Amino acid sequence: MNQETAKIPQATAKRLPLYYRFIKNLSSSGKQRVSSKELSEAVKVDSATIRRDFSYFGALGKKGYGYNVNYLLSFFRKTLDQDALTKVILIGVGNLGTAFLHYNFIKNNNTKIEMAFDVDPGKVGTDIGDVPVYSLDELEERLEGENIEVAILTVPATSAQNITDRLVSSDIKGVLNFTPARLSVPNHIRIHHIDLAVELQSLVYFLKHYTEEDTEMSQDESVTE
Amino acid sequence: MNQETAKIPQATAKRLPLYYRFIKNLSSSGKQRVSSKELSEAVKVDSATIRRDFSYFGALGKKGYGYNVNYLLSFFRKTLDQDALTKVILIGVGNLGTAFLHYNFIKNNNTKIEMAFDVDPGKVGTDIGDVPVYSLDELEERLEGENIEVAILTVPATSAQNITDRLVSSDIKGVLNFTPARLSVPNHIRIHHIDLAVELQSLVYFLKHYTEEDTEMSQDESVTE
Numbered sequence: 463m464n465q466e467t468a469k470i471p472q473a474t475a476k477r478l479p480l481y482y483r484f485i486k487n488l489s490s491s492g493k494q495r496v497s498s499k500e501l502s503e504a505v506k507v508d509s510a511t512i513r514r515d516f517s518y519f520g521a522l523g524k525k526g527y528g529y530n531v532n533y534l535l536s537f538f539r540k541t542l543d544q545d546a547l548t549k550v551i552l553i554g555v556g557n558l559g560t561a562f563l564h565y566n567f568i569k570n571n572n573t574k575i576e577m578a579f580d581v582d583p584g585k586v587g588t589d590i591g592d593v594p595v596y597s598l599d600e601l602e603e604r605l606e607g608e609n610i611e612v613a614i615l616t617v618p619a620t621s622a623q624n625i626t627d628r629l630v631s632s633d634i635k636g637v638l639n640f641t642p643a644r645l646s647v648p649n650h651i652r653i654h655h656i657d658l659a660v661e662l663q664s665l666v667y668f669l670k671h672y673t674e675e676d677t678e679m680s681q682d683e684s685v686t687e
Numbered sequence: 688m689n690q691e692t693a694k695i696p697q698a699t700a701k702r703l704p705l706y707y708r709f710i711k712n713l714s715s716s717g718k719q720r721v722s723s724k725e726l727s728e729a730v731k732v733d734s735a736t737i738r739r740d741f742s743y744f745g746a747l748g749k750k751g752y753g754y755n756v757n758y759l760l761s762f763f764r765k766t767l768d769q770d771a772l773t774k775v776i777l778i779g780v781g782n783l784g785t786a787f788l789h790y791n792f793i794k795n796n797n798t799k800i801e802m803a804f805d806v807d808p809g810k811v812g813t814d815i816g817d818v819p820v821y822s823l824d825e826l827e828e829r830l831e832g833e834n835i836e837v838a839i840l841t842v843p844a845t846s847a848q849n850i851t852d853r854l855v856s857s858d859i860k861g862v863l864n865f866t867p868a869r870l871s872v873p874n875h876i877r878i879h880h881i882d883l884a885v886e887l888q889s890l891v892y893f894l895k896h897y898t899e900e901d902t903e904m905s906q907d908e909s910v911t912e
Binding site: 472475478479480482483484503504505541542543548550556557558562564565573575612614631635636638642644645646652653654655656657658659660661662663664665667668669670671672 | 695697701703705723728729730731752781782783786787789790836837839860863877880883885886888889890891892893894896897
């Protein structure tokens with residue numbers, strides 16, 4: 463763990479991948495500098511938040527100049543460990559899982575779904591989006607010695623806890639949980655939870671209860687903690 | 688807009704649907720009261736946060752008793768407008784869109800996908816998850832007079848802005864954006880953005896840079912603002 467970046471607040475840390483993607487595009491297009499206003503318009507985060515975020519990692523924009531794109535790019539690449547490939551598995555090849563398998567994560571961040579697992583014999587043995595689909599029965603065996611730490615969970619809620627227990631036993635450290643189930647895990651396991659119904663209900667709630675004056679920005683990242 | 692609930696901080700407001708779902712289940716199972724500790728274990732939000740959140744809406748738990756389930760349930764039902772059905776449309780019936788159409792939102796929150804739109808002639812005219820799929824060409828015509836304010840956007844990133852412009856012209860007020868595109872909209876339109884690659888990268892980043900002591904809770908909601 464890098465002590466320096468470990469001091470970045472979590473809310474800021476969560477915006478890093480977003481900044482990184484945009485800065486990478488800027489750099490590819492040959493741009494040398496960028497203002498917080500331009501960044502704000504592109505990533506839809508208000509510019510005061512951007513300036514505060516960037517100050518945490520020592521990128522202090524100069525008035526009338528903005529930020530140096532290459533400095534930002536190398537900072538983000540290092541901080542987000544873009545030079546090391548992160549291998550991921552996916553459990554549950556339904557519609558949502560299939561959407562993930564077709565999503566080219568490696569293009570914008572150095573993350574690759576290595577294997578997928580399902581219980582459907584019609585899916586086991588196939589390749590989807592170039593990812594092999596194995597039987598869920600083989601989970602432990604396939605993970606053995608692979609040093610994979612992250613799993614995407616797109617199974618029915620009723621199977622989620624049982625599969626999570628098996629993932630934890632197989633040394634998975636982080637789970638991106640797309641099921642409505644709230645998972646119980648040991649403290650050293652990190653769960654990020656994305657609940658589609660909660661996201662939808664939250665949007666509806668905000669439409670009804672918040673006027674534009676109430677919000678810093680009408681565009682908002684997903685949810686909660 | 689309800690002035691009373693408009694005072695609730697946004698981070699708290701975003702957790703309401705999560706609390707509501709759990710309280711509803713408790714009530715269905717005949718439970719009369721619940722402690723913040725029980726709530727915390729079930730919804731995976733730390734109990735200090737729960738107590739602070741609940742204090743905003745006047746639900747002050749009693750020591751040794753906890754919260755009254757029926758009081759909470761009626762508060763949440765009213766605040767989340769559960770007695771009024773919210774109609775939603777979905778644009779883009781790919782894998783992710785199809786996952787949404789099969790998701791029974793109405794079961795846990797009073798939200799219903801009324802229509803879906805796609806450009807694929809093989810999908811137009813079919814019903815998926817009991818939702819009719821129309822041609823995207825008919826978007827404006829189908830929305831006319833329907834009083835639908837929310838759209839779920841699950842199209843390729845390259846089409847996202849163009850379709851969003853059409854949605855805004857058709858009086859859509861909120862968009863749940865699942866594309867990587869950052870959308871430009873007038874101030875009165877609310878966008879919630881859920882970017883699958885950013886979620887994945889954010890989880891990987893946290894695994895590498897945060898130990899369990901750094902976090903209030905290892906289980907975390909999705910993202911950012």
